[in-house]
Amino acid sequence: MPDSPLKDLRFLVVGDVMLDRYFWGDVERISPEAPVPVFNLKSVTMSLGGAANVANNLKGLGTKVELAGVVGQDNEAQEFLGLAKEKKIGTKAIIRDRGRPTTVKTRIIASSQQLLRIDAENTDTLSEESLSHLRKEIEALLPEIDALILSDYAKGILSSGELCRWLIGKAREFSLPVMVDPKGLFWRRYEGATCITPNLKELKEIAKEEGLYSSDMAKICEHLIRKYNLSFMLVTLGPEGMYLHHPEIKKRFPAQAREVYDVSGAGDTVIATLTAFYVAGYPLERVVNIANQAAGIVVGKVGTQPILWDELKSFIY
Known part of the structure; x- marks a missing residue:
């Protein structure tokens, strides 16, 4: 079976990077102190989350990846940077900001069921000093990449329109596609991006904000593409699959999942796979089919895990 056709492509992911921490164990009794389960901890694992999971998916597909975002000056930042190094994800544009903690999502899992999630984060917009430092590092990377992904988790990195507009403007200077989650x-x-990939809930919310009360996805997407100067949109529909809206292609794609254990991170897999195969020059309909297949694979895994080339290659060839 051939190697990944994406191995020579290089991407930059900019957004809200996170550390995903998992407490694995089981529950066999209720506490005598209060009517709550007693969690028996067996193990603890860490993985890359948020925008870093997008980068991890791209790496899993065999590409080269640089990651831009902000972490704190804390132990969690060291964990995060160690994981990125282990995955061979570039961190030249990861900024250390002593004024904010590394974003950490801690999930407590018993017998493959999530009992609780604990978020530790600061969602304030970046300081001018950190923003300036981030821009400088990103600008140095732009001549070396094939596409830009903006992974917005509303944790403060892309909340300011200023940074997004600057990124999209710079990408246009280099004729780079820009994909936005x-x-x-x-x-x-996000105006001027190549593609935006909302889920159905996000599409309904932005449609309401725009004064569009139609349930017709085609009409909503048409309006958004025209207003925000996009090339196309891909709407993820969970168990209903995906909807692609392009001036020449308007099509639904049924979901490919066989079993669904965990949907966390599925959107990261979609935008990573979509971007990678789009830049590789595959026909758009084929690209969406591949992204749909990749999403179907990752929702069958427990925890935030990326798609891997070995899992997808039989579908490509």
Whole structure:
């Protein structure tokens, strides 16, 4: 079976990077102190989350990846950077900011069921000093990449329209595609991107914000593409699959999942796979089919885990 056709491509992911921490164990009794389960901890694992999971998916597909974002000056930052190094993800544009903690999501899992999630984060917008440092590091990377992904988790990195507009403007200077996984209702900051990939809930929310009360996805996407100067949109529909809206292709793709254990990170897999095969020059309909297949694979895994080339290659060839 051939190697990944994506191995010579290089991507930059900019966004809200996180450390995903998992406490694995089981529950066999209820506490005598209060009507709550007693969790018996067996092991602890860490993985790359948020925008870093997008980068990890790209790496899993065999590409080269640089990651841009902000972590704190804490032990969690060391864990995060160690994981990125282990995965061979570039961190030249990861900024250390002593004024904010590394974003950490801690999930407590018993018998493959999530009992609780604990978030430790600061969602304030970046300081001017960190923003300036981040821009400088990103600008140095732009001549070396084939596409830019903006992974917005509303944790403060892309919340300001200023950074998004600067990134999209710079990408245009280098004729780079820009793919956006959006968050929130201020889509003006994504104006001029190549593609935006909302889920159905996000699409309904932005449609309401735009004064569109139609349930017709085609009409909503048409409006958004025109208003925000996009090339196309891909809407993820969970168990209903995906909907592609392009001036020449308007099509639904049924879901490919056989079993669903955990949907966390599926959107990261979609935008990573979509971007990689789009840049590789595959026909758009084929690209969406591949992204749909990849999503179907990762939701069958427990925890935040990326798609791997070995899992996808039989579908490609």
